[in-house]
Amino acid sequence: MNRYTTIIIGGGLGGLLCGILLSKKGQKVCILEKHKHVGGNLQGFTRKGEYFDTGMHYIGTHKPGSILHKVFEIFGANEFLDTQDLDSNGFDTISFRGKDYKFAVGFENFEKQMIDYFPSEKDGIIRYVKTIRDIYKSLSIDTIFNPILENQHLCESAYEFISSCTSNEALQNVLAGNSPLYAGEKSITSLYMHALISGFYIEGAARFVGGSHQFAEKLAAQITENGGCVKTDCEIVSLNIKDSKISSCTDTKGTVYEAESFVSSIHPAVLMKIIPETGLRKAYQKRIENLKNTTGIFTVYAVMKPDTFPYINSNFYVYRNNDVWLSKETESDTFPSSYIFMTSAQTKQQQFAKTIKIMTYMNFEQVRRWENTLKKKRGEDYENFKIQKAEQILQAVGEKFEGFREKVQEYYTSSPLTFRDYTATPEGSIYGIVRDFHKQAESYIPVRTKIPNLFLTGQNINLHGILGVSIVSLLSCSAVLGYNIRE
Ligand SMILES: Cc1cc2nc3c(=O)[nH]c(=O)nc-3n(C[C@H](O)[C@H](O)[C@H](O)COP(=O)(O)OP(=O)(O)OC[C@H]3O[C@@H](n4cnc5c(N)ncnc54)[C@H](O)[C@@H]3O)c2cc1C
Structure with missing residues (x-):
């Protein structure tokens, strides 16, 4: 009998964390x-023996004492993370207008390094770092449970805050x-989003091994x-309602699963499509379905x-335009207007890169003409589109790392359609x-409906x-x- 206390739909990070805590x-x-496979955005794929994270x-x-460590302690999941610290003098390298700026680990080091790059902007940098640190540090196990909308920095602009710290355009772009x-x-x-994520990485950055x-x-x-x-x-293609509650859900093969509670970790707009019309108010469903999603991404997975090519213990954010923020204009610039370049860590001590991942923003409009095709059967024109994009990207990388194209043995690619089909996220959006x-x-x-x-x-x-x-999973499990x- 398929009867459980709680059924969790979707086995990505959110679903797995809820599963671990509720079962505990x-x-x-x-x-x-x-x-x-489980994992959602934690999935990878292997070709000819080489593994790629997607x-x-x-x-x-x-590290012990950090917010993530404390949250993972509650899940009992700290021991499952196998990572390698990135370069403490430059976990990220921002390549802007032809110059490399390294982000150092630790707020003090970060501040010092930025002042070295932009000595005349010292006061603004100090103000920037203090604000980012304060916002990030205000997140604690206790504040996680406060209603998120109470945070004032959610309604402030990251860009405007950075601009208020410095009028130096290069520094404004580097900080973002x-x-x-x-x-x-x-x-x-929002400033909150920028500060939370920037602070999290400045305090220590590590790559999966x-x-x-x-x-x-x-x-x-x-x-x-x-x-x-874990099945x-x-x-799951439908949720079934009885006495105003979800009684069961059904999969594509017609198997029915019953439970007292249901947690959905899939995109809410996708969930709306599998809930019977009587389930939720029309206005709520419409609101969810109309929410905008973040952009998609095009990736080249290169085998070297x-x-x-050396293994580099830093992630490169390379800009070929004059603005690091995503906008309609940057999307239509010469492709790729920017890209992220990462050598992968197969082991903890690695001299050379075996595989390299290069990612660039890609709006779904670019692949919309193939939206009704299936994985691996999208046709020759799609394959040619991907080759053309990949070659443009490899050429751009060659402008930064001389001779790069010749060092690539072969490559694979993914587009927003790949993400749409592997994670069921509308239009292959990266972050929902x-x-x-x-x-x-x-x-x-x-988290409640x-x-x-x-x-x-x-x-x-x-x-x-x-x-x-992880934070959302704690809130969902509490509910x-x-x-x-x-x-
Ligand atoms: C290219 C890329 C790079 C990223 N880089 C980073 C990074 O460096 N650091 C970082 O912290 N975060 C990063 N992220 C974000 C992070 O990976 C995600 O926020 C996180 O993994 C999302 O987990 P999730 O469980 O919410 O969703 P998902 O991972 O999307 O999981 C949802 C799961 O539900 C399943 N599903 C969907 N519909 C159904 C259905 N009807 N029935 C059953 N199952 C279903 C899907 O197959 C999927 O497995 C990155 C994301 C992307 C796309």
């Missing part, structure tokens, strides 16, 4: 994942140089050990000729729902990334259990 609390939990690749600090971590847009990104999929697999194994189950190849500081209340989605036993979790609820999704998880 003694619930009989079952995770139902559409894809062949989504999450590096995280901020998870790793804004692709949150698809930052000048006109909508051997692939982020291992983390997902360890979480799934622990759920099974706790008495729960893959199990796409042996011992030709857009957060606009002008409309915080509108884009805010609570009007259906008393249906809860939400995952990157679309509040914040994406390892930190955001399911009916008490603050800390008590």
